[in-house]
Amino acid sequence: MSDTRTTERVSHDGPTASSAAYAAPRRDWSRQEVAALFDLPFMELIFRAAEVHRACHRSGEVQLSTLLSIKTGGCQEDCGYCSQSVSHDTGLKATKLMDVRAVLQAAAQAKDNGSTRFCMGAAWRNPRDRDIPKLTEMVEGVRAMGMETCMTLGMLTADQAKALGEAGLDYYNHNIDTSPENYANVITTRSFDDRIDTLEHVRAAGINICCGGIVGMGETRGDRVGFIHALATLPVHPGSVPINALVPVKGTVIGDMLADTSLARLDEIEFVRTIAVARIVMPRSMAGANSIFTGDKLLTTNNAGDHADAALFAKLGIVPMMTMEPHDKCGEPVQDLASTRSTAC
Numbered sequence: 001m002s003d004t005r006t007t008e009r010v011s012h013d014g015p016t017a018s019s020a021a022y023a024a025p026r027r028d029w030s031r032q033e034v035a036a037l038f039d040l041p042f043m044e045l046i047f048r049a050a051e052v053h054r055a056c057h058r059s060g061e062v063q064l065s066t067l068l069s070i071k072t073g074g075c076q077e078d079c080g081y082c083s084q085s086v087s088h089d090t091g092l093k094a095t096k097l098m099d100v101r102a103v104l105q106a107a108a109q110a111k112d113n114g115s116t117r118f119c120m121g122a123a124w125r126n127p128r129d130r131d132i133p134k135l136t137e138m139v140e141g142v143r144a145m146g147m148e149t150c151m152t153l154g155m156l157t158a159d160q161a162k163a164l165g166e167a168g169l170d171y172y173n174h175n176i177d178t179s180p181e182n183y184a185n186v187i188t189t190r191s192f193d194d195r196i197d198t199l200e201h202v203r204a205a206g207i208n209i210c211c212g213g214i215v216g217m218g219e220t221r222g223d224r225v226g227f228i229h230a231l232a233t234l235p236v237h238p239g240s241v242p243i244n245a246l247v248p249v250k251g252t253v254i255g256d257m258l259a260d261t262s263l264a265r266l267d268e269i270e271f272v273r274t275i276a277v278a279r280i281v282m283p284r285s286m287a288g289a290n291s292i293f294t295g296d297k298l299l300t301t302n303n304a305g306d307h308a309d310a311a312l313f314a315k316l317g318i319v320p321m322m323t324m325e326p327h328d329k330c331g332e333p334v335q336d337l338a339s340t341r342s343t344a345c
Helices: 031-038 042-056 100-112 129-144 158-166 192-204 221-232 253-258 268-281 306-316
Strands: 061-071 117-122 148-152 171-173 208-210 213-215 243-245 291-293
Touching (some): 031 042, 031 221, 042 268, 100 117, 100 129, 117 129, 129 148, 129 158, 158 192, 192 208, 213 268, 243 268
Parallel strands (some): 061 117, 061 291, 117 148, 171 208, 213 243
């Protein structure tokens, strides 16, 4: 959701991709370079992104992941897009942290349905220390099934990140959401730097980072450029870069702001452009279309479902990624290079 540097000119006659070119991805992209990629003719951009993908990833494979809300609603943050904030009147009922056994039952079902990664999300500003033992038990139980683990729990202290790392957590999701300049328009109860602090704690604990954001929140093309640039210039590229299209929820600030406007649905081509640019500037990350959340529900919104996903895969000739630790063709496992475990999202 990462430096022999390979200089790449942003032009219509781009370079031929090779695995060696991406063994040590660039982290010095300028905003002008990222903007120039966004501005490429659409088919040229897709061709360039496909070249990078084939150089570093197995073609035609997509990882199936399942997302479970282990603690829903009641969050003290005021994220303008989120139905789980106490600041919003969305009719969502807050719940307590789920029982470990129930979480593991859900993980077993997800594995039976073909998922190789199980993601657990709790609507917190930050977890309490007293919750950590229960959370680590969930991580250990899911890993014992042979599945990859991910959690998103809000901001973490260094000690909390260390405990989750020692339990074997593979990935921690902590999105930057949007560009640094647009951040305060989306969230006021925390800062962009607060997000970066947690990412540093997670990285120091040896946990792979899953970090992306949301597009379609009424932001400008410039904000999408800034969002991708911020990710591509982190000290280490995230091992996983989720790029989400907003599902506007009635009762949230952004959902109500976009209701009945042309901005309520991001142009599909612009969405694909964003994913393609992320692929080019972060070649070894699992970005956008490498992995999907399957099942009938995300955290609080409906999802397409396993049968619909299977039908789409069959139509497109795509197969689920079967191994938990796929190796890319750049010569190493897809990983956050600062971590001690080689895992992929």
